[in-house]
Amino acid sequence: MVVCFQYNRLFLFKSILTNVFPSYKWYSRTPVVVRYRAQSKALIKQNINTPEYRTLLTPSLLKLVELFKSNQHELRVAGGAVRDILMGINPHDVDFATTATPEQVRKMLNEANIRMINANGEKHGTITARIDDKDNFEVTTLRVDVVTDGRHAVVEYTQDWQLDASRRDLTINALFLDFEGVVYDYFNGIDDLEHRRIRFVGDPVERIREDYLRILRYFRFFGRLADDNATHDEETLRAIRENANGLKNISGERLWVELKRTAEGRNAGSVLRKMLEQNIGQYLGIPSDVDLNQIEDHWRKCHQAKPEALTILTKLFRDMDEVIYSIIKNALYLFL
Structure with a gap:
């Protein structure tokens, strides 16, 4: 019963994320001439x-x-x-x-x-x-x-x-x-x-500013390829933190694909934790007060069964109202 409810929450999350953050042309972005x-x-x-x-x-x-x-x-x-x-x-x-x-x-x-x-x-x-x-x-x-x-x-x-x-x-x-x-x-x-x-x-900053989705791609590949005890380069994490707000320019569909792939990674628990520690969650419609310990513990308990990404991501949310409020709140900039 609880599992079914959690799946329903995540399917709703996916639906809202990919529809509230569609590809759009009316949002004003300042182009950058590449000199580097x-x-x-x-x-x-x-x-x-x-x-x-x-x-x-x-x-x-x-x-x-x-x-x-x-x-x-x-x-x-x-x-x-x-x-x-x-x-x-x-x-x-x-x-x-x-x-x-x-x-x-x-x-x-x-x-x-x-x-x-x-x-x-x-x-x-x-x-x-x-x-x-x-x-x-x-x-x-x-x-x-x-x-x-x-x-x-x-x-x-x-x-x-x-x-x-x-x-x-x-x-x-x-x-x-x-x-x-x-x-x-x-x-x-x-x-x-x-x-x-x-x-x-x-330069991580230059690469990220060319396409902010590269922030999520970095974590996806880290979770897929890095050793279990690997550490993140601090310069890279700083570049991610300083440019995370650029994720608001990315369509919900692209965000969802990368988030899902990250949750499917070999070290998804620790990688999701590290990713959310960089204050990225607010641009994905994820609550700011997520229990990061609970996410990692949840992954550790079930990863050997090779769970679906949705099974891992259910721990990001507590109730239906929280899902809807968080995503709609972070989508409002599209209409300002």
């Missing part, structure tokens, strides 16, 4: 030939690789898929980056009679190729941020891999992998991954 670029100390290259890498090389992908190669454009695996491969995990989603512009990619695919789908992605520099009528490959042109508003960025295309890496959130997500098995690491992401360190690329 994270500087790479030195490019590190590492060769791999793991089962996870070899599994990636399907006939469909090799057909795409050969097409780019024959047109003298570079194509590499980017971001999270490289991280997963280095961890011995077969990546679920694989993104590709290229030096070719969207127009050049489209021209190549048309000439090769390869179908393109999801035309909406092209405005972001992404073209999706469908090969052999079964495999989809999202290919994005290398980009660099020119203007940001904390949610979205105006970008320019580039052929500089380091510049593209410098706009990514975490060092472990700023990796590229070519089809000779070479990993390209501009910001020491391989070493951070080996030691389970979660670091922003360059």
